[in-house]
Amino acid sequence: METDRGVVLATERYGSAESWKYFAKDEVMERRRDGREGESRGNSIVGVFKTVFLPQGYPESVSDDYLHYQFWDTLQAFSSSLSGTLATQASLKGVGVGNQEATVAAATVTWILRDGTGMLGRILFAWHKGSKLDSEAKKWRLFADVLNDIAMFVEILAPYFPAFFTLIVCTAGVFKSLVGVAGGATRAALTVHQARRDNMADISAKDGSQETLVNLAGLLVSLMLIPLVTDNTILTLSLFFLFTVLHLFANYKAVRSVVMETFNEARLSIVLQQYVRDGQILSPLEANQREPVFFELRKTVPIRLGVRLQEVVQSPEELNLALKENNMPYLLGVRNGCVCVCLGPEASVRDEIRAMCQAVWLSNTLSPPTQQQQSPWEIVHESHKLMDKIFNPFLKGVEAAGWDVKRTLLDWDEWRVEWKTKTN
Structure with missing residues (x-):
């Protein structure tokens, strides 16, 4: 094939993102991009962003619902980060940060008790509900985020009940331990669904990069919020409820956007x-x-x-x-x-x-x-x-209709039985 640029020697493409042609003219081989210039993956701002934050081969390497889900997941992570800042400030205030009468030993004991009860809760929840997290990933993902918001609300209220502060933060610690198990496990289940080229590790890594970027943005916003909410209970609660509503709405839209082709x-x-x-x-x-x-x-x-x-x-x-x-x-x-x-x-x-x-x-x-x-x-x-x-x-x-019947997400237990076809 010959054009005004010369003879086309070869063509190459990078997924659906880029297409290039090699031309031979005057005994020189030249590589030129098909279509618009300046959008090459890795050679533009958009290209760099895709390389850093999206799985290799996107969009062919992921499920069709990937981008929609990640948008809402990013929004919920941002709002959760801001809510977490308010809860952390309340917890630190409750253990005595800024209070000259508070002791390091008392604060340490409170923190150890909170972490210890959380560890026990994590083990018990994984034992009791671990097998359900694959078959009902959407429900447990939403449950985890609702429970996370409840835990943070409890932490914000804890300093106002000093006599029960340790009990309250331990309860919140148990809630957050359940969130960790349910949220982490269902995230893995959704990653299996999204990975269309056995690229679960790449998707998980890029999801971690996206979440880190969101948390950095949340950190910057939090630095501006902290001076405003310090010693201002009404503003703290108002912002918390605002972020919580946004968080729950984004989570609902995220799980609703997931389209699984396997049967539960x-x-x-x-x-x-x-x-x-x-x-x-x-x-x-x-x-x-x-x-x-x-x-x-x-x-x-x-x-x-x-x-x-x-x-x-x-x-x-x-x-x-x-x-x-x-x-x-x-x-x-x-x-x-x-x-x-x-x-x-x-x-x-x-x-x-x-x-x-x-x-x-x-x-x-x-x-x-x-x-x-x-x-x-x-x-x-x-x-x-x-x-x-x-x-x-x-x-x-x-x-x-497009359903995958080679595997299922049905919640089978492990008992298998052989029986006689007829008994007397």
Whole structure:
């Protein structure tokens, strides 16, 4: 190919950001950029910013919701930084900074107690809720930020109750320890979602750079705020509530902007119910927009996945009932107000999705708890027949709609059971 610049020898590009051509003219090779000049990655202000703060290969190397999420995440981090300054000032005042009668030993003991209770809270929370943080990352991310704001509010009020100051700051320390576990774990879960080239480390590093820049900006603003709020309770509380409202709003928008293509219980339930109702398959965007991001008082029969055999059946007769109409590597039963699923060791991800679909249908059918005309086992048998009829077209539909069915975020426990196909 020959142009007025010479013969085109080669072309190269840097993702979707830059495109270059090599020309040969008068036995000299020259490299020229396609399109507008002066926007090369690393050779302009915008280019330097992208290199420093965005993952390599952006936007192809991250999920489509990355930029929207990071915008709101940056805004919430900035407002949280300012709220944290007000809380820190109150804590320092409470332990005696500026008070000649306060002792270093008393302040140190208070700080040690706060940190110690926080460490215990971190261990207990990770033990009790660790497995839930992947499957319900949005809810726990929002929970962490709400709890963080509550902890900072408690710290601001602590100096006004000197008799209970140590108890109050220890309580705030426990809250913040829960925030650390839930916030850190859900951030990791969201990073897995955003990483489209196995580039989790790069995304995490750049997220850290973004947060550091925001905290630096918050530090500069805080330096201007501190002289204004010192010994001014009304202004301190007013600014805190302003920053808290901004923080919670930004967090809500951030989790709402995340569009996950893998099924958890909530997203699968939303898609399945829509399909059973009118045959429509919701896209990941539509289902994520309907997914609840706040914890709710459960209105449906709870579902327990991967339980022990005795939590599904408790006699040979019940095992035969569980196997009736069922040729799948899982057993379902209704016991103690829960839909329980017992999984076989050979079950695939497809089987897990089908079992969850069946459990969701059972849960919705049995909710709210009313006087049932049929026995629970009869309803279980109906669910097997329904899945035999609808599951294959449903699975093809969700794959075509863009859902990832090769893995799930369903909250399975580790019990796996092998059973006889028939008992006497």
